[in-house]
Amino acid sequence: MPLIALVRKEVIPVPRKISMRIDGEMISATDDQSILQAARANGKYMPALCYMEGLSPVGACRLCTVEVSGVNRLLPACTTPAADRMSVTTNSPKLQQYRKIALELLFVERNHICAVCVSNGHCELQNLAIEHGVTSVRYPYSYPKLPVDVSHPRFVLDHNRCVLCTRCVRVCAEVEGAHVWDVASRGTNSLIVCELDRPWGESTGCTNCGKCVQVCPTGALAEKGRAVEEMVKREEPILQLVSRRGAMS
Amino acid sequence: MARKLVINPVTRIEGHAKITIHLDDNGNVSGTNFHVTQVRGFEKFTEGRPYYEMPSITARICGICPVSHLLASVKACDAVMAVRIPETAVMLRELMHFGQIVQSHALSFFHLSAPDILLGMDSDPAHRNIIGLLEEFPELAKDGIALRKFGQQVIERLAGERIHPSWIVPGGVNSPLAPDMRDKILSELPIAKAIARRTLKHFKSIVEEFPEEIEHFGNYPSMYAGLVDAGGRLQLYDGILRFRDAEGNLVTDVERPRDYLKYIGEAALPTSYLKAPYYRPGGYPQGLYRVGPLARLNVADRCGTPEADAELEGYRHRFGRVVQSTFLFHYARLIETLYALERMETLLKDEAILDTHIRATAGVNALEGVGIAEAPRGVLIHHYKVEEKGAIRWANLIIATGHNNLAINKSIEAASRHFVDGNRLKEGMLNRVAAVLRAYDPCLSCSTHAQGIVPVRIELVGPDGAILDTLQSADAGD
Numbered sequence: 264m265p266l267i268a269l270v271r272k273e274v275i276p277v278p279r280k281i282s283m284r285i286d287g288e289m290i291s292a293t294d295d296q297s298i299l300q301a302a303r304a305n306g307k308y309m310p311a312l313c314y315m316e317g318l319s320p321v322g323a324c325r326l327c328t329v330e331v332s333g334v335n336r337l338l339p340a341c342t343t344p345a346a347d348r349m350s351v352t353t354n355s356p357k358l359q360q361y362r363k364i365a366l367e368l369l370f371v372e373r374n375h376i377c378a379v380c381v382s383n384g385h386c387e388l389q390n391l392a393i394e395h396g397v398t399s400v401r402y403p404y405s406y407p408k409l410p411v412d413v414s415h416p417r418f419v420l421d422h423n424r425c426v427l428c429t430r431c432v433r434v435c436a437e438v439e440g441a442h443v444w445d446v447a448s449r450g451t452n453s454l455i456v457c458e459l460d461r462p463w464g465e466s467t468g469c470t471n472c473g474k475c476v477q478v479c480p481t482g483a484l485a486e487k488g489r490a491v492e493e494m495v496k497r498e499e500p501i502l503q504l505v506s507r508r509g510a511m512s
Numbered sequence: 513m514a515r516k517l518v519i520n521p522v523t524r525i526e527g528h529a530k531i532t533i534h535l536d537d538n539g540n541v542s543g544t545n546f547h548v549t550q551v552r553g554f555e556k557f558t559e560g561r562p563y564y565e566m567p568s569i570t571a572r573i574c575g576i577c578p579v580s581h582l583l584a585s586v587k588a589c590d591a592v593m594a595v596r597i598p599e600t601a602v603m604l605r606e607l608m609h610f611g612q613i614v615q616s617h618a619l620s621f622f623h624l625s626a627p628d629i630l631l632g633m634d635s636d637p638a639h640r641n642i643i644g645l646l647e648e649f650p651e652l653a654k655d656g657i658a659l660r661k662f663g664q665q666v667i668e669r670l671a672g673e674r675i676h677p678s679w680i681v682p683g684g685v686n687s688p689l690a691p692d693m694r695d696k697i698l699s700e701l702p703i704a705k706a707i708a709r710r711t712l713k714h715f716k717s718i719v720e721e722f723p724e725e726i727e728h729f730g731n732y733p734s735m736y737a738g739l740v741d742a743g744g745r746l747q748l749y750d751g752i753l754r755f756r757d758a759e760g761n762l763v764t765d766v767e768r769p770r771d772y773l774k775y776i777g778e779a780a781l782p783t784s785y786l787k788a789p790y791y792r793p794g795g796y797p798q799g800l801y802r803v804g805p806l807a808r809l810n811v812a813d814r815c816g817t818p819e820a821d822a823e824l825e826g827y828r829h830r831f832g833r834v835v836q837s838t839f840l841f842h843y844a845r846l847i848e849t850l851y852a853l854e855r856m857e858t859l860l861k862d863e864a865i866l867d868t869h870i871r872a873t874a875g876v877n878a879l880e881g882v883g884i885a886e887a888p889r890g891v892l893i894h895h896y897k898v899e900e901k902g903a904i905r906w907a908n909l910i911i912a913t914g915h916n917n918l919a920i921n922k923s924i925e926a927a928s929r930h931f932v933d934g935n936r937l938k939e940g941m942l943n944r945v946a947a948v949l950r951a952y953d954p955c956l957s958c959s960t961h962a963q964g965i966v967p968v969r970i971e972l973v974g975p976d977g978a979i980l981d982t983l984q985s986a987d988a989g990d
């Protein structure tokens with residue numbers, strides 16, 4: 264058998280044009296897009312926290328939740344593919360209510376004390392809370408006792424501020440190719456861990472590139488030595504990098 | 513039958529404070545206690561956090577002097593980094609500190625104490641506040657409001673309009689001073705100075721009317737502690753921690769901040785969560801010393817600025833080289849206000865203040881750091897131990913009110929013995945006791961309250977716990 268026959272020919276599907284409705288308005292999209300991508304490409308506002316352009320979507324935060332007509336449950340827009348003749352509602356009172364709950368639950372799960380945080384004023388979680396009018400929290404805080412990993416020479420990981428979006432995990436694995444980060448344990452005990460749970464400063468795989476720090480939406484990952492409010496994240500270079508390389512999603 | 517009087521709550525104190533006055537069978541005061549009923553958890557919950565977060569965390573200890581905590585904290589961090597920060601950064605930190613001193617002293621004098629001093633200790637409590645002051649002494653009350661605002665604006669202009677300035681950072685400050693901001697502050701300085709001068713003049717003209725208060729508001733010999741420079745001049749940001757005794761003799765100069773533990777011991781009191789520091793070589797409780805404006809002027813040889821020095825001379829001429837009466841804290845505070853304004857002017861007129869080299873960077877170069885600064889209320893010490901990567905292992909903070917704890921107890925006792933008669937209880941008696949506390953300005957005043965009433969509830973409690981009598985000021989509430 265000629266050797267050439269063993270190589271499976273990869274079929275790259277050509278994206279198909281589709282039309283769908285978002286909040287009643289007809290838009291055109293392609294069938295390789297998620298609802299979130301289709302909406303944003305058409306200038307629609309879609310809240311999101313764990314989603315980041317260029318990284319594979321995971322549907323972890325549920326802030327992008329939408330209603331799709333004919334489907335009797337709520338769907339995350341970041342992981343649900345757009346489809347022809349789909350009709351999507353992004354902003355019903357019910358959805359607003361759910362998003363608010365999701366945000367409040369993020370706040371009670373860890374110790375988010377904005378006033379003393381390096382990311383105060385530049386935090387995606389804080390901005391989402393402001394956008395959604397979360398002025399108080401209706402659930403009891405859980406005040407977990409969590410460590411701060413200061414072992415890395417240039418960066419710090421403060422679990423108290425982590426929302427488990429896994430953007431750090433994905434950017435490290437998918438863009439930098441180092442795969443230093445992972446999630447250990449389950450449920451509310453979940454923690455971001457470095458390699459097989461060792462102090463970050465002892466990592467053998469970390470390239471010190473800082474991509475995880477720049478994509479982290481909160482002050483959980485930060486540059487060392489930044490005083491309160493001083494940590495402004497720079498996602499732009501990473502977005503450019505992935506757009507030149509082609510996205511994973 | 514022995515009875516107990518409780519003044520609770522003395523509000524507008526950082527935390528919660530309560531005064532208990534014990535009466536003997538004849539209705540005479542047999543003893544007093546000043547309790548602080550708030551636990552300070554900061555030392556505990558900062559464990560494990562990166563040291564450079566300490567400034568912003570500890571600045572939240574107090575709503576009224578966040579800048580002082582920031583300064584003591586960043587100085588401790590500078591020590592951990594083992595850096596000498598750029599000269600301009602020192603100047604800018606000092607400038608903000610003076611803004612803080614001015615606003616805090618203005619609050620203490622005009623808003624909290626002037627109603628007692630000018631309207632009278634026995635005047636109607638419903639009227640004995642800044643509103644009453646505005647009615648009877650409108651010019652003075654307006655001056656007070658304007659001076660406080662000036663101090664606050666200095667802070668805001670430097671820190672970019674933030675309430676809790678995150679502008680002061682380990683290694684320096686995070687942005688240089690813009691020339692137009694400098695010009696703005698400079699243009700407002702003459703008005704502020706005129707207010708300080710006017711108020712001093714007014715105070716000097718009436719101080720003779722308070723012989724009883726001067727005599728009995730904790731007027732006793734004690735040791736004093738405060739910062740001075742090598743030439744013995746008053747310092748508020750940095751210097752040698754000097755102890756001077758009641759006769760004016762120099763006791764000790766603590767030149768290196770980290771040596772403070774050799775000289776300052778901390779006793780835990782059974783009646784209060786606030787520890788009582790004492791001068792260690794003197795032992796407890798003989799090692800009582802006082803800090804704050806009165807102490808600083810006793811410790812320093814001079815202020816080092818012309819107008820404040822002239823005032824200091826007049827003050828010493830009247831009350832002696834070492835001034836002991838707690839009532840005269842107010843006088844000292846006014847002299848310091850003038851000093852702060854003069855120093856601001858000198859700083860702002862120096863071109864170096866606009867330099868853009870304002871921050872040193874470094875990692876952990878020492879595993880321990882101590883920062884000492886003068887808060888408006890006195891010496892403030894932050895002491896951190898960190899592990900190699902910079903996580904806090906241990907922290908100790910001694911706040912100004914702590915240093916004064918023993919002295920406050922003693923002053924309250926002296927004033928109670930003199931003014932309180934358990935058989936004929938009057939509001940004015942207890943107001944005088946509360947006024948002693950206000951003279952120390954024990955981190956008392958929560959920044960949001962600009963009124964002069966101290967809501968005091970006094971309970972006359974019998975040995976069986978039954979309340980025999982209560983006396984309550986107008987807005988005491990529950």
Ligand code: SF4
Pocket residue numbers: 424425426427428429430431432455475478479480481483484
């Ligand atoms: S550390 Fe930051 S990026 Fe990583 S999971 Fe937590 S919040 Fe997300």
Ligand code: FES
Pocket residue numbers: 310311312313314321322323324325326327328339340341342
């Ligand atoms: S953005 Fe879709 S679930 Fe987080």
